[in-house]
Amino acid sequence: MKYEEKTVSENYIYRGKILSLRCDDALLPDGKPCKREIVEHTGGASVLAETEKGIALVRQYRYAYKEELYEIPAGKLNAGENPEKAAARELSEETGLVADSLKLLTVLYPTPGYTNEKIYIYKADGLSEGKEHLDQDEFLDTVYIPRAEVLNMIQDGRIKDGKTIAAVLISELRK
Numbered sequence: 001m002k003y004e005e006k007t008v009s010e011n012y013i014y015r016g017k018i019l020s021l022r023c024d025d026a027l028l029p030d031g032k033p034c035k036r037e038i039v040e041h042t043g044g045a046s047v048l049a050e051t052e053k054g055i056a057l058v059r060q061y062r063y064a065y066k067e068e069l070y071e072i073p074a075g076k077l078n079a080g081e082n083p084e085k086a087a088a089r090e091l092s093e094e095t096g097l098v099a100d101s102l103k104l105l106t107v108l109y110p111t112p113g114y115t116n117e118k119i120y121i122y123k124a125d126g127l128s129e130g131k132e133h134l135d136q137d138e139f140l141d142t143v144y145i146p147r148a149e150v151l152n153m154i155q156d157g158r159i160k161d162g163k164t165i166a167a168v169l170i171s172e173l174r175k
Contacts, residue, residue: 046074053144060140083120100126
């Protein structure tokens with residue numbers, strides 16, 4: 001790789017339940033030393049699920065932004081967890097929907113400048129309804145919004161979540 005940077009040392013500042021923070025010593029492609037601040041994250045899995053009622057979105061308050069957001073069902077991966085299984089689990093937990101199959105749409109790198117997080121985005125096929133079973137610390141509503149309205153919501157800024165925007169637009173392009 002022409003512009004590869006070399007890690008000299010990984011220096012952990014914080015290790016948490018969801019993420020860890022490092023301030024690494026590295027070498028630039030020209031050999032000069034630099035620092036790289038990295039947020040380690042196990043990644044996430046998400047699902048675009050569309051029924052005759054519309055696209056299943058969850059509306060939940062996101063503390064970091066201090067507002068409610070519309071998002072496709074998603075959750076973090078546990079260390080070593082299969083992303084497809086995690087996506088199926090989150091779909092069922094958050095919406096009650098069960099998919100016959102999931103197809104990988106893409107793997108999203110949300111902020112490559114400072115994190116190694118990867119979000120696996122799937123499309124659900126063969127949906128049937130079950131019962132949602134939220135985690136104890138989850139508070140959200142599932143809403144079904146027609147595709148045309150979801151596209152309007154993306155365009156006018158009511159949907160701000162990157163994985164949701166990517167999922168809907170990729171699926172739209174592949175129609």
